[in-house]
Amino acid sequence: MTRPRIIVTRKLPDAVEERLRQRFTVAFNTADTPFSSERLVRALQVADGLLCTVTDLFDEQILQAEGKLNAKILANFGVGVNNIDLDAAEAQGLVVSNTPGVLTDATADIAMALILAATRRMSETEAMLRSGNWTSFSPTGMLGTGIQGKTLGIIGMGRIGQATAQRAQAGFGMKVIYFNRSKTGPFDFPAEARDSIEAVMREADVVSLHLPGGAANRGTISAERIGLMKKTAFLVNTARGDVVDEPALISALKEGRIAGAGLDVFAAEPTVPQALIDLPNVTLLPHIGSATVETRTAMGMLAVDNLEAFFDGTDLPSRVV
Numbered sequence: 001m002t003r004p005r006i007i008v009t010r011k012l013p014d015a016v017e018e019r020l021r022q023r024f025t026v027a028f029n030t031a032d033t034p035f036s037s038e039r040l041v042r043a044l045q046v047a048d049g050l051l052c053t054v055t056d057l058f059d060e061q062i063l064q065a066e067g068k069l070n071a072k073i074l075a076n077f078g079v080g081v082n083n084i085d086l087d088a089a090e091a092q093g094l095v096v097s098n099t100p101g102v103l104t105d106a107t108a109d110i111a112m113a114l115i116l117a118a119t120r121r122m123s124e125t126e127a128m129l130r131s132g133n134w135t136s137f138s139p140t141g142m143l144g145t146g147i148q149g150k151t152l153g154i155i156g157m158g159r160i161g162q163a164t165a166q167r168a169q170a171g172f173g174m175k176v177i178y179f180n181r182s183k184t185g186p187f188d189f190p191a192e193a194r195d196s197i198e199a200v201m202r203e204a205d206v207v208s209l210h211l212p213g214g215a216a217n218r219g220t221i222s223a224e225r226i227g228l229m230k231k232t233a234f235l236v237n238t239a240r241g242d243v244v245d246e247p248a249l250i251s252a253l254k255e256g257r258i259a260g261a262g263l264d265v266f267a268a269e270p271t272v273p274q275a276l277i278d279l280p281n282v283t284l285l286p287h288i289g290s291a292t293v294e295t296r297t298a299m300g301m302l303a304v305d306n307l308e309a310f311f312d313g314t315d316l317p318s319r320v321v
């Protein structure tokens with residue numbers, strides 16, 4: 001039996017590449033540079049399957065490109081599949097899988113880290129130290145906001161939202177409120193549902209976003225909704241940049257209408273608006289939510305599990321469409 005041909009669009013952990021090599025005929029991306037649109041189309045035409053990720057934009061145009069598509073599966077490295085137009089993929093008969101579960105803890109850890117970084121002014125104060133401007137300990141200098149007893153508002157109470165809430169509640173004594181589109185809970189920690197995003201935005205001292213990116217949620221955290229936040233509140237985003245109206249967030253931060261933000265994701269990655277970079281009250285991370293050796297290896301292994309199941313003709317562990 002001939003071995004299926006797989007194209008891997010980015011460099012993956014060694015153990016994952018080794019496992020792929022054992023089972024498939026594989027083209028790796030040793031340079032680790034993101035594929036151009038042309039290269040993605042070509043890959044779809046020559047491979048049986050692709051192991052792809054968030055930097056590969058499979059929009060309608062690419063998925064409907066001239067010339068017969070040979071690929072049958074897109075095994076996405078990532079739980080979010082907003083880089084793939086799922087309707088267009090389905091129309092082409094492409095199976096799509098993702099990597100849920102294995103990155104929940106790592107991403108919730110980064111959400112918690114950003115909650116702490118934002119409320120305790122870590123980026124601003126570290127920058128001051130690094131630039132040699134720390135002159136003395138001051139009893140009243142560099143004061144942040146304590147989170148114990150404060151309210152964390154989770155928007156999108158899926159796996160990562162729950163894991164963040166659990167950490168904040170059990171580890172840091174925060175009260176948790178949340179909005180989720182469908183009914184969910186109860187959980188094994190105290191958390192109160194709210195019936196609208198507006199209610200969470202109004203009431204929370206820290207709002208943490210955990211909803212999927214893509215068309216359905218684009219701009220959900222709108223200027224109006226940001227306008228409901230307390231002047232003392234913080235916004236944390238480890239989900240997708242496009243769920244927030246980024247210019248509206250920048251205005252709110254600049255004008256002091258909210259206290260600060262912690263962002264791991266941006267609307268047009270890897271471009272980060274200069275206005276955000278210039279703001280002291282924001283911590284900015286380069287999309288590292290799942291970036292641990294353990295997690296990235298587990299994500300790769302789950303993507304390979306999906307590929308193997310597909311070519312074995314068995315049920316995929318995490319099929320999206």
Ligand code: 8YV
Pocket residue numbers: 053054077078079080081103107239289290291
């Ligand atoms: C991934 C993520 O690392 O899984 C996701 O959806 O946001 C990240 O944790 C990213 O998508 C790159 O694959």
